[in-house]
Amino acid sequence: MHKATLGDDVFGRLLDLIYSGELPPGAELNEVALAERFAVSRGPVREAVRRLQGVQLVSRAPFLRARVITLEPTAVRELFEVREALEGYACRLAAELMTDDEIAALMEGLEANNVAAGSQARISVAAAFDFHERVVRASRNRRIIDALCGDLYHLLRLYRRWSGAAGERKAIAYTEHRQILLAIRARDADLAESLMRSHISRAAENLVDHLPPPAAPAADDRSAASGRRRRAARPDLHECH
Amino acid sequence: MHKATLGDDVFGRLLDLIYSGELPPGAELNEVALAERFAVSRGPVREAVRRLQGVQLVSRAPFLRARVITLEPTAVRELFEVREALEGYACRLAAELMTDDEIAALMEGLEANNVAAGSQARISVAAAFDFHERVVRASRNRRIIDALCGDLYHLLRLYRRWSGAAGERKAIAYTEHRQILLAIRARDADLAESLMRSHISRAAENLVDHLPPPAAPAADDRSAASGRRRRAARPDLHECH
DNA sequence: GTCGGCAAAAGTGTCGACACTATCAGCCGT
């Protein structure tokens, strides 16, 4: 069937490199180096980089080197405003369109995860993703789903990866998620949208407060380009939005 | 400075072909044919087509031919829902962020255009675009601005190009625009967002009602691929959203 | 006459080489 093309493969691998921190924010993407590394020609690499540019994970000008985006607080704010608008609206649609069965299933998953959260915080995070994703998909709007679960989701992961936001929001998130779901079950679209917006807004504040120092422009760390350094302090710490 | 690259050039030219109707919805984009036509190699054409895919103006699977998107009513609805969410939010931000001077200037432009609309309907449309664009830009959110004035704007133009929506909304639009602007001036963010949403929602209904028949799958018109036919009935009729 | 398989054609994916542009080091003049 759809035999995966090399470009798609390289795209995924570059995403992994970015998520893993091997390509930290601000790192430059050298087409030939990447092509060598992945043992492919420059064509697929080019295409993958262009796609990353389309997702706004890398910034690029015509003849200049492509760079992984930096984590400016302004950009974080703008990203979360878009999430507020889009995911809030998706939540409204969900309140109008979800079937009772879907709501019940989501509620069940939320509760089941909450009891498990005490011992294993990790799976709580995964479930938080799951909650947001399921609400978004319930909007039945392919364009919104693609935007939130595709492009914006990548950026979100990147920001979370590099933010030192602590886990205190994990506990709060459950409560907020539950309130949102209750509003959906009550078919109160206005309330559901409002709650989702507040939820995301608070997550944004939490995240921006824990952003790393603005990439201290001291010229000491001049080695971020092609090497494989800067191991992640906490290799896989995610945070609840 | 930024010497335009061939890929950018081809991208723009393809946009023109799509807008002009020479590449109608559903037409397939042949890379070699386009490369010949533009007197460039397949590389730039490939890149341009990929960018069009990123903007969702063409749909494409790995080894299949790229096609200009079709105008399904569902897709129109989804597009306008995104506009409702995003542009409504932008309107809220505008109500909070616009300076009094900006508001006064926009009001002035709106009024000036209204008096001119009686004689020349064409410029009224351009001004409607201008109104929406200026409100969006007032959101100060680069991500929202890029989305609405970039990707989604292209789609909007395409839909309007192929919809037979009549001009009765032009008159109504002025009133609605004015109400929105009054809400902004009153710094009533909730009202401004709500009004903008209603405005866009009504425009969506108007547009979807006038969509062309769902590309009647009768096999009579098998000639839509590479030639240059199907002249526009009304070469440049735009419609107010 | 219709259906299924097969081979040619059309089209996209990938590659390596060449052309053009930006960056940086060193040189010259002041």
Place this chain on the structure above:
DNA sequence: ACGGCTGATAGTGTCGACACTTTTGCCGAC
């Protein structure tokens, strides 16, 4: 010594050719 200029260098943009996939048209079997 400092600033501007000029090469060399690294990197991206473009090209034409080849490999792989899908589609299409044809042929024979049922």
